[in-house]
Structure formats: structure tokens, C-alpha cells
Amino acid sequence: MKTGNHAALAKDFIRDEARTDWHDETLWWIRQKRDKAAHNLPEWEQLRQWASEIKEHTLSNLYEYLLEFEQNAMANGVQVHWAADAADHNRIIKAIADKHRVKKIVKSKSMLTEECHLNEYLESSGIGVIDTDLGERIVQLRREPPSHIVLPAIHLKKQDVSETFHVHLGTESGNNDPQYLVASARLHLRREFLEADLAITGVNFAIAETGGIIVCTNEGNADMGAHAAPVHIACMGIEKIIPKAEHLAVFTRLLARSATGQAITSYTSHFHRPRPGREMHIVIVDNGRSRQLGRNDFRNSLKCIRCAACFNTCPVYRRSGGHSYHSAVAGPIGSILNPNLDMKANADLPFASTLCGSCSNVCPVKINIHEQLWKWRQVIAAEGYISGSKKTGMKMMGYVLARPKIYRLAGSVARWMLRHFSFIAKSKKLNPWYKQREMPEAPEKSFREWYLKNKRS
């Protein structure tokens, strides 16, 4: 995982202007597909309302629902484990792997295991982990983290994938045909599926009423892994619970439409019991979520179903790339989840936003993302985790804005300076705002001066 703050990492990303534009346009195209799918359903807003209310209800009864889920899952013959934090989660998985003398694991997409840095942990103890989602496999071979929770390799072009596959899978050099590259990955990963001793999957939804878990994929990689290997471990955060199977109708209708504009994922798999003679485990992970549940202003972030609609619409994400967020979950939702995990390390993220509110407008479970970003800024400032220059700047601005006479004077001085000494405003050192931007022409007078002169006529 990269370190550093969002602004510095984004600066690296946007150095290649053509690629930045391409990244921006690609994600916007996905946002447009989402719009088309949403507008196709007259009941879309009612679905969002239901989804939001179901999640709010569940969070307010989470204790009861988790117990109900555990009881039903155990009655189904599933072994249930509880992990207080990332270290607990990783130890539980290692213990299951050791019990079965596992050498090779296939893993389908699970942002939770990314959050817990499971791969590094297992690899350091000699157990190989193969990510099987194609995008995740690509970034794994490149030793990079995913840059997007639904489209892990969205920052890469086909030439990059071709080079990576040429080096690691021995594909033809310079063959950039996606059809050819996918076929090569299919052959490579088919072997891994057939040889794996253990399969790990994430969980999209867990039903309290039945003790079952639901996994959604387009590639079928979760199913290939879980049905081929003798042992299946599913890892879930405590917030994945929904009360009843009928609620899946609401969420499956929203999830893929919000994510990619599809009506539903290719596969929506419902796991309730292990196959005869096989083992199934579920690891329920807290890792800070119960703390977030107690924060009135930020509790709603736990409603998230990880569709990434907020990523695709965000003008800052689209033009800064997922790696700039230095976290497993990037984008606007990551920027309100990560400060809960580590406020100091993620103090920059709530500032990586224009607060335009587009994220909240597309969110299928109606999380007030932009309001939470704004609230985190205040918490982070109160805790003293913002830089000195930002603090001083904000203080000065607050002082000036509270004093109309000084504000007017400052405005006229600034206009005069911009007209006569514009090089100062155009110094990127003195004025970071000028980076990647043009300064406007300074008007002769302020709006107030114009208004006072013209209001009688």
C-alpha cells in the first residue's frame, strides 16, 4: 500500500495528463450506464428508500440479528468464528489452513481481506494465495493493491495487462487483445482452481433468518473456488447482515445497476450448507465497525453495500485514481470509513472531496456521504490532525470573513494585486490553487461596489 497523503499521491497520478483524462472518461462512462439502468426502473427511488430503511433497521438491531444469524448458520452445519480485529481474522484463517495442511488458497474478491492484509500475512507463513477475480489477479501479479473495489484494475490499460501477462504468464509480447488476454488468464486460473486446497470468498449479504450468505460475481470465480476446494471460508464484516431472504430482492435489484449498470450480476450464489463431507466456515469481523456503530454522525456509513457508484461519480476520484487514497477502500465511501480505522493515518481523506454531493445522490442505500465528509473534517481538526498551513489558512479566512470591513479591503487589495502583480498568484509555491488551473481575470470592482452604484437605476 502506498503511503503519503492524497494530494501528494494524486499529484503523481495526474502527471500523465492523457491517462488522467482517459481514467476520468472511463469512470464517467460507467456512471452513465448506472444512470441508464436506474432510469429504467420507475420504482428506483422507492428501492433506495427501502434499502436504506432495511439497513437502518438492521443496524439498530444488529446484536439480535447477529445472534440469529450465528444460530441458524451453525444449525446449517457451518462453523462460525468471530474476529475482533484484522489480526484475529488472519489468525483464524491461518489456523483453519494449518489444520488442513493447506499450501494453496484461491480467493475471490473480498475488500475485508484487503483491509486485514490477509495475503501478506499468509504469504509470510508460506501459504500461497491466488486472487481469482481477473482484475485482482492482474494487480496481484503487479504487486499493486486494487484501485477500485468493483473494478480493481481500472487504472490500467490493456498494454499494461499484456506486459504483465507476458512477464508472469508467458503470453505473446505485444498482444493487447482483451479476448486473448482473458483466455490466457482463464487457462492459468483454471489450473489454480482445480489444485487449490482452500477457497476464500467475501460476502455480499448474510441473511439472519436462514443463516445463509450471498456472493455476487460476474466471472463465476467465487463459485469455481468454493465448489472445487474441500474447504470454503467466507469472510464478512458485521454490517453485512440483512433480516430476511425477501430483502435480497431489494438489494440485488440495486447492487449491479448501481455498480456497472447491469440488471444483475451473472451469478448470485446463495450458500447455506457445506457439501456432504466438506467444510464451510464463516468469519464475522468487527475491526472497528462496532465503534463506528456508536458514532451518531458516521453510523450510516455501515449501510454501504460496496457498489462503488460513489467512486464512479466523484470528480476527485475520477481525476486522482484509487491508489491516491492509500487504503483498501478508496473513493468517497472509503474517505468516511477509513478515518474510523485510523484517524491520524487517514486524516487527509475527508479533504479529498469537493463536497459536491454527487456521491450521496447516487448511493443506493442513501448514505449522506458528503455530509459525513464535512463532519469528519471537523472531528479531524478538533483532534489536531490537520496540517499547520491549513489550520493557519482557515483561521485567517475565518477572521477575515467575520469582519466585513477587512473583507472588503482584502478583496480590493487582491484584485489590485492580481491586475498588477499576477506573477505572485501564478507562483505555484505561493498559491497551490494555481496548480493545474488558470487564474481568472481580476474584475475592476467587487459585486458590492457594482451593486451600490447600480441599484438605484
Added chain:
Amino acid sequence: MNARETILAAIKTNQPAPVRLPAIDHHNLIADSADLTALFCQNLEAGGGSMQRLPDMTAVQQLINEKRAAGGLVLNLISQAGNIDLIPPSLEILDSLQQVFIIGSVAVAENGAVWVTESKMINRILPFISDQLYLVVYEKQLVSTMHDAYEKIKTDDDGFGVFIASPSKTADIEQSLVIGAHGARKLVVLVIAK
């Protein structure tokens, strides 16, 4: 305290006052489509699958026989369409499976998805490991939306059940849609008139 007790105690302390659960009254909201089969076909094709109408199970049996004549490994798991084939126990053999025929119990017009359960697929990996997947549904099993589908099925009747809406696909390489990622490279839904 162990992790379970610690987590549950923290949740109990931190969870807010109870919020009511909404009633999902979809019948008043969503009008049934006039032609479910046409809508199903359109959405299945949009996802990369295809639909074929057949008059009865005898026609399905004929289709299976045609596929067998081509020589590859073909498995029929539908009792109404002939004898159920024995499933080879080894994954290595199943890796060469050309076609598998499985019966579904509900088909959803709004997204082209078909509900298939473990008792009908017998081995859970078959719909995924097969090169081509043929799902059979009766036309009268078509429903309008996912709400209707979840009303018809009981998700935990079987140990495993899945909605399949398209062949395996990916757009992970520069957003180019490619059919045939890890699972079946072709999905055909055979809709039986009676």
C-alpha cells in the same frame, strides 16, 4: 472475554434505538409486464445469454442427443428429458465437460436470471465448470421481478442455490466486455411452452 463476547457487548452498547423495518409492498408499486417471455429474452440477450423456445421436454431430449452425437462430454441432469447421467467424480474429467443440461425453477423477466438449486445440479460445480450451460425452464415459471422470484423460492431449501443470468464474463481489461472468464462460456435458456 473472548472475541465473540467483546464484539457482541460493543454492538449492544453502541447500537441506536430501534428503527422500524419497512414492509416491501412491491405489488402496489410495480405493474406486471405484459409479455414476460419477450422481456426475459431481451434481458438475457443483453447480458450475453440466449433463449430458445421448445415445445416440450421431448424436444429437449432431442437437443441433448444431438449434442451427444458431436462426441464431447455431455451431462443431462433433467429426469423429464431422459436418463440422468452419472457424474464423473474427478475434477480433471469435469474440466473437459462440454455441455450440461439443468432444470431451473424460476426465471426472472427483469434481468434474465434463472434460479437453479443444488438438488437439480447434483454437483455444485457443474454449472460453472462446464464449457456451455443449458438451463431449462417452463414458461409458466417466469416472473416479473426479483421480488416475485424471492416469493416463489425458499433460499435454504437446498444447501446451495444460484441465480444465473449470463455466461461468465469480465470487463476487467480496459472495460472491454469478454465472455468466458472462469465459468461457462455460453448460456442458453430453453423455455418450454408446457
